[in-house]
Amino acid sequence: MRKILLIFNGKSAANLLSFGCYIAGVVKGRLLGLFPEEIEYDESPRRIVTSTASQSGITDIGPAVETNHTNDIQADIRRFQQMCERKGIHASVHNGSRFTIADLADESRFADLIIVDATPRKGFLTESVHERIVKELVSAAECPVIIAPASFEPVEEVVFWYNRSASAAFAMKEFAYIFSFSDDIKATVALTLNDGDDDTGDTHAVREWLSRYYEYGDVVILKEHQEKTLFDYLLRKKKVLVVTGAHGRAALRRFFQHSQTDLQLKTLPFPLLITHH
Template identity: 25%
Template structure:
């Protein structure tokens, strides 16, 4: 049985993370862990809320902290109720120290992480993907699925392939972690510059390997700039795809999937994105 973890800010609970995680676990019979990042420095209020108003500062602060605790308890309870309704094996972790450090440690002992691309673990809104997500993706020790704010069941897989080890590693990890999903329609997309032959790099080796995992995979070669061509193509896909790509590292990255490419997919397409890198 695999272990899938879903990360939550209990003060800004993501029902999308919950529903995607449940979806993946139902399909794979995986054990689901709700990781609630109850960082002691994270509050729903600002300092100004505690130092202004009626009563003493200590009283106001006590009331605000109790309100936060109730919110966290309600989030955790909702997670437990929804997962029980689906009959899944699950557990809940409450991590109280620095959120990013705690979550990265959790990824060492997980097969996959699910998280909302809007998570900040602060009171401030940030462009998607947030600084928290960028840091997580650069250092996670397991594949990460970054999900949009609205849940829709996955009905298709799209693998972005550029012939580099990072993109191949991502598809390998997907097949190992979520083999049940390889029965879904699979499309392999590559991009060639204008004037270049319209075939994939290592196409014989790719087909030979993929035939053992996704024997009915279809192959699409796009022309032009990779970022533009892929974005436009994905916008035209009618199914609900899960996009698989493989480079979110601080140092060497795949020639296509520099952070701006992954960021663009997460920010503009509102699709779940499976990201795995080999360090």
């Protein structure tokens, strides 16, 4: 892997930087830091924040927000450069400051991976705006995307969500091709089935695939209410990275709709890698 886009658009910049350096070390990649003042999709987040504040009776948010945000960005850039130099990671800073989702999609065309923060920067983007931007980016990106959690520990297990779709199988293979974790990493395929489905053929094929790439591999069968059962299983895990395929916005939205735990992007407890097929 040669090019990783690290997009600093959240409040956990120090954690995102640590996670980005960790992934760059695993895949021997180069980091390109993007420090946007604003990311626009169909409506400017800045205008949404201003409109929301106005409706709440707040009339003076401009200069203070702008100044604080600019200072935060400059501090993040210095921290990025210093840590990458200290860890011996090749890194550079993108000279852009304002991006649309289309701009970021163009940047991703010849990138190998995007890493983006799950949590918005306090006082700049509302949680709903930030979450919408991240989901739009995942849908538009032309390379795999990792949504980094608010905090993380070094990965000890990779969990592949396999629902027997071509997209899920592609995600598994794509991950195995580009990520070179240590030999003691555990790989688990969470095979989600509907009641009455025969899992014999899938289980055999998946175990055979696992044996070619991982020293420690396992298959777990999950049935009934696939997304709900999957999250019940994942929330008991520690130090995992979850890999899934996605067919655009609708698939990602279903992934986060979990009636019992109400899991949202801001509370994501593990890194989530999403690929397109």
